[in-house]
Amino acid sequence: MATLIIKNLHATVDGKEILKGVDLTIKQGETVALLGPNGHGKSTLLNVIIGHPRYLVTAGSIYFDEIDILSLSVDQRAKLGLFFAMQNPVEIPGVINSDFLRAAVNTHKEKPISTYNFYKILDQATKELKMPFDLATRSLNEGFSGGEKKRNEILQLLLLEPKIALLDEIDSGLDVDAMQTVADVIKKEQAKGMGFLVISHYARLFELIKPTRAVILINGKIVLDGDESLIRRIDQTGYEFIKTELGIDVEKDDANMNKVSIGSCGIKDMVR
Amino acid sequence: MKASFLHQELDLTNCSSIILDCQNVDKPKIIVEKGTHKYVLTTNFHSGCEMEIMIEEDGILHLSFLASENIDNSKITANLQNNAQLSAYFADFSLDKEKIDIVINLRGDNALAYWHLASLAANKDQKEFDVSIYHFGRNTSAISNNYGVCKDSSKLIFSGCSSINKGSHGSKTRQNAKIMVFDQNCDAIARPLLKIDEKDIEASHGAVVGKIPDEHLFYLTSRGLNEFEAKKLITFGYLKPIIRGFKEKDMQDQIINLIERRM
Numbered sequence: 001m002a003t004l005i006i007k008n009l010h011a012t013v014d015g016k017e018i019l020k021g022v023d024l025t026i027k028q029g030e031t032v033a034l035l036g037p038n039g040h041g042k043s044t045l046l047n048v049i050i051g052h053p054r055y056l057v058t059a060g061s062i063y064f065d066e067i068d069i070l071s072l073s074v075d076q077r078a079k080l081g082l083f084f085a086m087q088n089p090v091e092i093p094g095v096i097n098s099d100f101l102r103a104a105v106n107t108h109k110e111k112p113i114s115t116y117n118f119y120k121i122l123d124q125a126t127k128e129l130k131m132p133f134d135l136a137t138r139s140l141n142e143g144f145s146g147g148e149k150k151r152n153e154i155l156q157l158l159l160l161e162p163k164i165a166l167l168d169e170i171d172s173g174l175d176v177d178a179m180q181t182v183a184d185v186i187k188k189e190q191a192k193g194m195g196f197l198v199i200s201h202y203a204r205l206f207e208l209i210k211p212t213r214a215v216i217l218i219n220g221k222i223v224l225d226g227d228e229s230l231i232r233r234i235d236q237t238g239y240e241f242i243k244t245e246l247g248i249d250v251e252k253d254d255a256n257m258n259k260v261s262i263g264s265c266g267i268k269d270m271v272r
Numbered sequence: 273m274k275a276s277f278l279h280q281e282l283d284l285t286n287c288s289s290i291i292l293d294c295q296n297v298d299k300p301k302i303i304v305e306k307g308t309h310k311y312v313l314t315t316n317f318h319s320g321c322e323m324e325i326m327i328e329e330d331g332i333l334h335l336s337f338l339a340s341e342n343i344d345n346s347k348i349t350a351n352l353q354n355n356a357q358l359s360a361y362f363a364d365f366s367l368d369k370e371k372i373d374i375v376i377n378l379r380g381d382n383a384l385a386y387w388h389l390a391s392l393a394a395n396k397d398q399k400e401f402d403v404s405i406y407h408f409g410r411n412t413s414a415i416s417n418n419y420g421v422c423k424d425s426s427k428l429i430f431s432g433c434s435s436i437n438k439g440s441h442g443s444k445t446r447q448n449a450k451i452m453v454f455d456q457n458c459d460a461i462a463r464p465l466l467k468i469d470e471k472d473i474e475a476s477h478g479a480v481v482g483k484i485p486d487e488h489l490f491y492l493t494s495r496g497l498n499e500f501e502a503k504k505l506i507t508f509g510y511l512k513p514i515i516r517g518f519k520e521k522d523m524q525d526q527i528i529n530l531i532e533r534r535m
Contacts, residue, residue: 078493078496090491092491094506094512095492100492103505104497160496
């Protein structure tokens with residue numbers, strides 16, 4: 001069974017330190033709820049685990065399956081059995097979803113999958129997720145609704161069968177029925193032994209998938225590691241008890257508003 | 273078999289099909305007679321070749337090109353009469369230095385033109401496509417879509433003018449030019465131009481030259497594709513839509529093979 005071991009992890013983004021000494025261990029077969037206020041490093045942690053180039057690790061280590069993954073590229077980490085379901089999956093115009101899915105499946109196999117077998121597993125997975133099959137024939141995530149994008153992430157999880165999946169707000173954009181469908185898929189994978197590290201701001205998803213543990217990330221550190229009762233407590237009372245009981249001041253999210261570009265028309269000559 | 277024509281689907285199933293081999297022809301001519309519908313596949317379009325096209329009243333021409341050799345100093349000129357329609361697909365995997373001029377004259381009222389170019393420049397290729405569309409008739413419409421991939425030390429230029437002339441009121445024109453650059457040493461320029469000399473018209477253009485967005489590469493690599501595989505998939509997505517302009521399965525396969533080989 002693979003284990004993800006994170007020790008004293010420090011990471012910066014655009015020069016600002018976000019992770020300030022994260023210690024966390026997740027075993028394959030566990031489902032860990034990652035909780036914490038906005039802007040304290042939850043998504044950053046997931047991005048750093050998978051190796052997003054924008055995030056710079058300044059100290060600490062991440063081992064997966066006893067391999068130091070910080071020295072590995074993003075695709076090598078994925079091939080080891082890590083999967084990152086993103087909060088905002090990008091749209092890639094022109095890249096046909098099924099072409100991409102098949103290429104991704106093949107990277108995890110020694111011999112390329114046959115067309116027949118690929119469409120068989122794709123058909124099965126789309127049915128399980130109650131997705132229209134034609135989503136597979138459209139450009140990757142382009143024009144997908146928020147819910148369709150999230151289901152497409154879980155579709156990839158089903159096809160790639162990772163050892164540990166990192167889910168970043170996979171429930172946002174899903175209606176009640178779709179959330180139930182996604183939760184059912186996660187439960188099946190839990191039963192098969194897949195591990196999960198899950199970010200969500202809503203107790204509803206956690207009620208459905210029943211995490212084995214819950215951890216709280218505040219000020220760039222894991223400050224509490226406990227059972228799923230933590231989820232209910234935070235859902236009812238918020239993070240105030242962190243200060244009163246643990247004596248930790250919760251830093252305010254002072255991030256600037258997102259910079260917004262309202263389109264442009266003209267020549268962008270980036271390489272001349 | 274259907275092909276996209278402006279915002280409609282053009283049914284090619286029952287149209288007469290012609291293969292135009294330009295190997296020993298310097299000035300090939302295509303005439304689509306009044307009210308007829310033709311599909312022409314052009315092969316061996318070569319350096320110095322000057323093609324002339326006339327589409328008579330109510331005629332429809334669907335024209336496909338596959339260029340895999342040098343096509344420097346070549347030219348295509350099309351003239352469309354009343355209610356004539358042209359949809360042209362140009363798959364460019366040619367080599368070396370070249371300058372190609374395309375001129376489409378919408379002379380008659382209600383004439384329509386759709387132009388789609390997919391060009392791959394690699395190694396030390398230097399390519400310039402000048403695609404110009406002139407609106408003379410009333411209520412004429414045109415879309416010019418030009419997609420390019422520029423890698424290694426190559427240079428790729430998309431230029432051309434969409435011109436709405438005096439008297440062509442009610443006309444619509446749209447120019448798109450997009451070039452994806454792969455390497456620091458390549459040079460890509462998209463230079464759209466609109467000339468408007470009439471009221472009551474619609475005209476727009478869009479031009480983008482840029483590298484593959486990092487977030488796209490990250491997304492694909494996070495699923496196990498290495499950077500080369502990810503770039504190849506994106507390039508395919510960028511250039512592959514040109515195959516919908518080719519009726520023949522073997523031509524479609526040939527284009528896919530060319531993209532793969534040139535990558």
